Amino acid sequence: MNVRLKRARELAGYAVQLTKDEGLPTMLKRGAGFVKRRCFGKRARYLPAKKVLEAQRAEMADKTAADCGLPTISILTPLYNTPEKYLREFLDSFVNQTAPNGQLCLADASDAEHADVKRIVEEYQTKNQRIVYKKIENKGIAANTNAAAELATGEYLALADHDDILAPHAMYTMGKAILQLRAQGEPDGFLYSDEALFSKSIQRPMVAHFKPDYAPDYLLCCNYICHLAVFQKALWDEIGGERPECDGSQDHDLFLRLVEKTGGAAHVPQVLYYWRVHAGSTSGGTDAKPYVAAAAKKALADHLARTGRTGTVEDGLFPSTYRVKWDIVGDPKVSILIPNKDHTDDLEKCLHSIWTKTSWENFEVIVIENNSTEPATFTYYKEARQRYDGLQVVNYPQKGFNFSGINNFGRQYASGDYLLLLNNDVEVRNADWLTELLRQCAHPGGAAICGAELLYPDETLQHAGVVTGLGGYAGHSHKYRKAGGSGYMFRAATVQDFSAVTGACLLVKTSVWDEVGGLDEAFAVAFNDVDFCLRVRDAGYRIAWTPYAQLTHYESKSRGGDEKDPVKARRFAAEQQRLYAVHGKANILHDPYYNPNLTMDREDFSESNDLRGLKEGRITVQWRGDASPSQAH
Template structure:
């Protein structure tokens, strides 16, 4: 089926479902928002409302950094030959903050041909005593930032580039977020916000970077945290500030060291920083600074050494991305569980691709026979073990189809340290697929589960991780996007943290599978994988996804569609409700590895048509380890 037509039909079904569950008014509002976002203006869409900003200014009017009740944040900004228009825009964004808890520390390494930089700063200093300035020798971005830090008086520090712009409520919101963390008894040493790209005017942004909550696997692949990062000054001093040997990726290196000390990071999903796009900026790509990649790999390798983990740091699939090829501990046996009912041609394609291509040799295959009716199926089972060493066929004693019960039964025959749940309608594409699934898991501190990149036969993405809340329940990240793309913020091309991955290809530590009681047999067909992953996450483990394990998925050939069968439709609705009952609707609709300002109507990571929570300052900080 044409993928655009398929997406249109899925959106149509979702609209009908939304109208039934929440009423025509909600469906109409969502539709109107979609139209507005796609076809009408987007002016100032990431800024707070005028009323919100006015109320915040009124709250702090007449107060000082000492009396406003917010932690003082010193912004560290090295200057170097800054174009006057850019510098004035940056300074204006500081002096026009809604709260007075900021200090701006400027270390000016401009050459003698640019005396206007110092003159402009002195002009602003005369009007705002919270701007401090020092002329320094240019020793590189890290050393210059450290020189700015030496001027700081705040309990907290923040990093800002000389050609960018702060959102007007940046200091107030970060100060409040710190207080929120303290009130919750959570670490307040490292926070970051969302950001946006602009060219001339922040009221007409090009795009936003709507980030997930702290995602450690993702952060090892790229510095998605970037701006605006705020951290305690004592932590900055304890780790020795920024390191000149990592110039070009000095912030990524610093953040890794700060997070090691803080035990995680807190994310405030508000757009508090505007990153200017121009020829010399890294926001336009790493072509402006070709040494960035070498510095990033050093920062990552040093992080591994400090934390005692073993892996090789390599270039990623795209510029500005990297990967850690974790050293697999031992030689774990993987038990591949494949439920199958008839469709032996599909099973043969699956098995032949496993045995012909898989480079990781320590695996066993258990085909779980599920109520087949065709005589040739059983003839195939008799001959297959002779052709495929280590293959066993076990017969599930149940009736009908229950994916959870079938896999739980198969687990009883498994001997491996890892289980791989695998559909019979997949085909392996790369020989190191199983090795790459093991890498994020089979090392100290690794994830408990890892999922794979699955493609439709037409080379569009079927699965690149699961986002809970999409379509109201759960959906596949980047579904229908063409193969080979980077995805939103490289999220289809880097090892990722997700709330769930599909059970069509899911590697899990056997001990963890047993600890949480396996798959819930109340989820016979739908959401069994989502429920399982959420229970694993709730038990304190991480869920990873890798783009380096690639398979074709000939989706649902064995079962067929559920949409036109009223019995199947009722069962599907019951399993939807079971997911809500177990995990809570609010939790399902609040995936920490997504972002509340991204849409839940589609899988393409486009921004939400309804940004009122962002514009009204309703989005709050959240810490994750």
């Protein structure tokens, strides 16, 4: 089905359901709001409403950094031949903050021909005593940033470039977020916000970077944190500031060293920083600064060495992205569990691709026969066992289709260190698929679960990770996008942290499977994989997805669609409600690896049509941690 048509039908269905549940007036009101936001709400769409900013200013009226109640944040900004227009806009953005808890530390390495930089700064110092300035020798971005840090007196530090713009509520929001973390008893050493790109005015932003909560696997693939990052000065001092040997990726290197100390980071889903796009800016891509990639790979390799993990760091699938090829510890055995009912053509394609393409040799395959009715199926099993060395076929004793029960039964026959749940309607595409899944798990500090990239036969994405809350329950990241694209902020082309992955191809440590009790058999058909992954996530493990393991998925050939069969539709609805009952509706609708400013109506990571959280200046902060390699399960 055409994707646009599919979305239109889904939206129409939502309108009909809303009318039934809450009446026509509510539906019309929401519809009008949708049209208003969609068609007329683009200007300043990431900024809080004027009344929100005015309320913040009123709260902080006549207060100073010393008595405003917020921790002081010293912003570190190296200056170098900064164009006057850019410099004034940047300085204005600091002077016009809604709270006085900021300090601006400027280290000026401009050459003699750009003496105006100093003059302009001195002009602004007469307006704001919280601007401190020092003329320095140019020794590179990291050294110049370190020079700015020597001027800092705040409890916290932040990084800002000389040609960018701070959102007016940046210092207020980050200060309040730090207080929230303290009140909740959570670590307050390292926070970051969302950001937006602009070319001329922040009133007309080009696009926002709506980030997930702390995602350690993602951070190894690209510096998704960027701006605005805020961290304790004591931590900065402890790790020695930025490293000149990583100039070009000095911030990425800094963030990796910070999380080694903090064990995680806190995310504030507010756009607090505007990144200017112009020639020479890294926001426009790494072509402007070709040394960035070499510096990033050094930063990543050094991070691996410091954390006692081994692997090689390589370029990723796109510029600005990287890939850690983890060294697999030992020679783990993988037990591949494949439920099957008839459909021997599909199964043969699946088995043939496993045996002929898979480079990882230490595996076993267990086909779980589930109530096949065609005699030819059992003839096929006998013949297949002769052709595929070690193939097991075990008979599920219960009637009907229960994906959870079938796989739980198959686990009894598995001897592997890992279990791989695999649909019978998939076909292996690349030889390293199983190796790549293992790479994410079979090393110190690895994930407990890893999912693969599944493609439809027409070369569009079927699965690139599962996001809970999409469509109200769960959906597939970047579904229907053409294969080979980067996705949103490279999220379809880098190893990712997710709350869940599909059970159509899911690798899990056998010990973790046993620890959480396998699949919940009350989820017979739908959401069993989502429920399982959430239980694993909530037990303190990580779920990863990799684009380097690829399979073709001939989805739903085995069972057909559930939408038109009333019995199947009722079962599906019951399993939807069970997902809420077990995990809580609020928990399902807030996936930590999906930003609340992204749409819940589609699977394409597009911007939400409802940005009320931004307009209201709503301050929420979520800290997430990750077990260090020595503490990992």
